[in-house]
Amino acid sequence: MIYGVAILAGCFLVGSILGEFIGSLMGVDSNVGGVGIAMLLLIIIVDKLIKAGKISKPALDGLSFWNQMYIPVVIAMAASQNVLGALTGGPLAIVAGVAVVLISWACVPLLSGKQKVEEQAPVIASTIGGEADA
Amino acid sequence: MLDIIQDVLSSNGLITAFVIVGITMWLSYLISNKLTKGLIHGSAIAIVIGLVLAYFGGVVTDGTKGLSDVSFLAGIGFLGGSMLRDFAIVATSFGANFDEIKKAGFRGAISLFIGVILSFVVGIVFALMFGYTDAVSLTTIGAGTVTYIVGPVTGAALGASSEVIAISIAAGLVKSVLVMVGTPFAAKYIGLNNPMSAMVYGGLMGTTSGVTGGLAATDPKLVPYGAVTATFYTGLGCLLVPTVLFLFTDMIF
Numbered sequence: 001m002i003y004g005v006a007i008l009a010g011c012f013l014v015g016s017i018l019g020e021f022i023g024s025l026m027g028v029d030s031n032v033g034g035v036g037i038a039m040l041l042l043i044i045i046v047d048k049l050i051k052a053g054k055i056s057k058p059a060l061d062g063l064s065f066w067n068q069m070y071i072p073v074v075i076a077m078a079a080s081q082n083v084l085g086a087l088t089g090g091p092l093a094i095v096a097g098v099a100v101v102l103i104s105w106a107c108v109p110l111l112s113g114k115q116k117v118e119e120q121a122p123v124i125a126s127t128i129g130g131e132a133d134a
Numbered sequence: 135m136l137d138i139i140q141d142v143l144s145s146n147g148l149i150t151a152f153v154i155v156g157i158t159m160w161l162s163y164l165i166s167n168k169l170t171k172g173l174i175h176g177s178a179i180a181i182v183i184g185l186v187l188a189y190f191g192g193v194v195t196d197g198t199k200g201l202s203d204v205s206f207l208a209g210i211g212f213l214g215g216s217m218l219r220d221f222a223i224v225a226t227s228f229g230a231n232f233d234e235i236k237k238a239g240f241r242g243a244i245s246l247f248i249g250v251i252l253s254f255v256v257g258i259v260f261a262l263m264f265g266y267t268d269a270v271s272l273t274t275i276g277a278g279t280v281t282y283i284v285g286p287v288t289g290a291a292l293g294a295s296s297e298v299i300a301i302s303i304a305a306g307l308v309k310s311v312l313v314m315v316g317t318p319f320a321a322k323y324i325g326l327n328n329p330m331s332a333m334v335y336g337g338l339m340g341t342t343s344g345v346t347g348g349l350a351a352t353d354p355k356l357v358p359y360g361a362v363t364a365t366f367y368t369g370l371g372c373l374l375v376p377t378v379l380f381l382f383t384d385m386i387f
Binding site: 008009011012015016019022023026028031032033034035036038039040042043044046047063064066067069070071072073074075076077078079080081082083084085086087088089090091092093094095096097098099100101103104105106107108109111112113 | 151152155156158159177180181182183184185186187188189191192193198199200201202210211213214215218219220221222223224225226227228229230232235241244245248249252253256257260261264275278279300301302303304305306307308309310311312313314316320323324325326328330331334335337338339342343346347350354357358361362363365366369370372373
């Protein structure tokens with residue numbers, strides 16, 4: 001199980017380092033896409049390992065555990081937001097914040113185009129089976 | 135006795151957080167099943183409860199980190215802080231389909247640029263309507279509507295007043311909270327039900343906490359697709375807004 005968590009952690013660190021590096025190349029004091037890079041890394045590595053049959057069930061369970069810890073983490077994140085700051089930031093902040101969300105929502109269908117809803121077949125459906133309605 | 139309990143809770147912060155979040159989720163799923171007959175997703179209710187608790191945390195402590203400013207609940211801030219949040223986001227990609235990401239990659243990238251510029255312009259328009267006319271203030275408020283991180287980064291770089299920086303952070307917070315709460319309700323009207331639209335969504339909205347929280351409450355299968363673009367957004371905003379977009383704003387005003 002620790003192997004799975006270690007692969008996840010390794011991808012996370014490599015992604016974060018690359019993100020910081022890209023940021024410093026661009027002259028930005030911020031991590032540029034580190035998490036996104038880590039995600040792509042993890043997808044590719046796990047895919048390769050599964051196809052080569054080199055990853056054990058417990059290792060996959062280690063990945064699966066953190067995959068399912070996501071919702072509790074998000075709830076803890078929500079509980080540590082500065083909601084008071086959002087609600088007391090004055091009329092301009094509230095009006096602008098609401099408007100930008102509404103306008104961006106309206107643009108989603110324009111950019112994603114008409115999509116027919118396809119049944120998704122996740123690569124490792126069995127291990128994340130419980131997550132969809134969790 | 136109370137002292138002892140409080141002591142144990144605060145010295146085992148992360149463990150306390152597991153219990154609190156667990157109870158919150160149990161309650162939320164109970165409400166979801168019994169009161170809404172499963173119509174409103176349990177995690178959507180849990181996120182709203184989290185935000186309400188964060189509001190009271192802010193009122194009680196006068197802090198900026200919601201419930202986690204209450205001393206014996208600091209572990210919530212750690213569980214929901216950027217390290218574990220990003221770690222769990224990376225874990226969501228376990229089970230995502232790489233072909234879908236490749237297929238939507240181009241539109242995702244386009245939506246990132248459109249998202250940053252669109253949010254920036256909307257922020258500027260409202261700042262103008264509220265009487266701001268100088269390029270620095272306009273750019274900073276526009277940066278805030280990009281995300282609540284781009285706002286202060288830009289404001290500091292351009293030397294905006296602290297009042298304007300505070301407005302820009304607040305605007306970004308409003309955006310983030312509204313995306314978290316509103317995504318499940320908006321989803322069916324904007325076709326947010328497949329990997330492609332989730333990637334576009336991440337690129338357009340950009341606020342990582344908003345997008346990943348909102349998608350989790352809509353359909354957890356979509357989270358990795360939204361996250362993979364959204365996590366580039368703040369970086370791109372920090373790159374574009376204080377430089378290119380500020381130059382444009384400065385030329386016009």
